[in-house]
Amino acid sequence: MRDESLMLPPELVEAHAIGFDYRDGDGVDFEPYDSFLTVGETVHWWRAWTGNKTQDAPGFRVFGQDGTGGLAAFWLIRRGEPLRQQPVVFLGSEGEISVVACDLAAYLWLLAQGFGPYEASTYPQHEHDPQPVDRLLQIAQRYAPSAQQTPADIVGAARAEFPEFVALIDSASR
Numbered sequence: 001m002r003d004e005s006l007m008l009p010p011e012l013v014e015a016h017a018i019g020f021d022y023r024d025g026d027g028v029d030f031e032p033y034d035s036f037l038t039v040g041e042t043v044h045w046w047r048a049w050t051g052n053k054t055q056d057a058p059g060f061r062v063f064g065q066d067g068t069g070g071l072a073a074f075w076l077i078r079r080g081e082p083l084r085q086q087p088v089v090f091l092g093s094e095g096e097i098s099v100v101a102c103d104l105a106a107y108l109w110l111l112a113q114g115f116g117p118y119e120a121s122t123y124p125q126h127e128h129d130p131q132p133v134d135r136l137l138q139i140a141q142r143y144a145p146s147a148q149q150t151p152a153d154i155v156g157a158a159r160a161e162f163p164e165f166v167a168l169i170d171s172a173s174r
Contacts, residue, residue, distance in 0.1 A: 006035040008063055009084060009104060011143040015111055016064070018135050026129040030072070030116035032064040045071065049091065050173040058172065060089070064117070068093040072117035075099070077162070087158060089165065090121040097121075097166045099158040105144030106154045112136040115151050123155045 008016075016032035037045070039057075046057035059076035061083065066072075070092030078086055088101040098121035101107035110120050114130030130151065140148070149157070 003035075006038065008033075008035060011108060011139065012063065012104065015108055015136055015139050018133065018139075020116060022067070023129070025127070027131070028111075028114065028116035028128070029066045029118050030064055031067065033062070037062040042073075050169075052172060055172055058168070061086075066090075066092070066116070066118040070094070070096060070118055070121075072100075074104075075162075075165070087162060088117065090117040091169065092118065092121060097169045098155075099162040099165045101154055102158045102161055103147075105140075105147035106149065106158070108136070108140040108144050109148055110151055110154050112140040113151050120151065120155050123151060 012032075020028040020030045020032075022029055042057045042060055042062055045062070046060070047053050047055065060071075060073040061076065062071050062073040064072045070090060072088065072090050074083055074086040075089045076083075076086050084104040087099050087103065088107040089097075089099050091097055096118070100117050100120035101110055110116075111133070113132050114128075115123070115126075119126045119128050119130070
């Protein structure tokens with residue numbers, strides 16, 4: 001029997017099942033998980049990532065990684081709001097720290113337009129060639145028709161809403 005607390009939202013499962021084409025560095029560098037990391041796994045990662053062996057992870061639900069081990073997660077910052085309303089963040093293995101989408105709906109539109117969490121975290125200096133994916137566009141249109149925005153607007157809105165995120169993460173390190 002599967003632990004329901006580790007189950008991803010159905011629209012995220014459906015989008016991630018499409019897969020991501022790395023295209024030798026020109027595509028999306030993302031490896032989604034089948035379920036969220038456990039709390040213990042998240043705390044272990046957080047302590048290793050920050051170098052702070054006593055601190056617990058500040059409300060992350062990790063759901064995937066890029067090829068170097070940077071993690072994508074929901075950041076549970078909006079008290080009382082469901083998971084789908086929480087922002088999506090990326091914490092890279094090379095120090096990339098970014099809120100990439102304000103919520104799951106915006107994240108689905110990022111994916112549909114050829115951006116993974118890593119690529120969105122490096123926006124606008126991303127070094128890939130974003131290409132929309134028809135099947136992901138269909139998923140975004142089905143689950144989040146009123147949330148359609150450009151990647152620039154999605155990332156810009158996320159960074160504007162949570163300008164303290166980088167400083168918060170930096171303060172937890174070492």
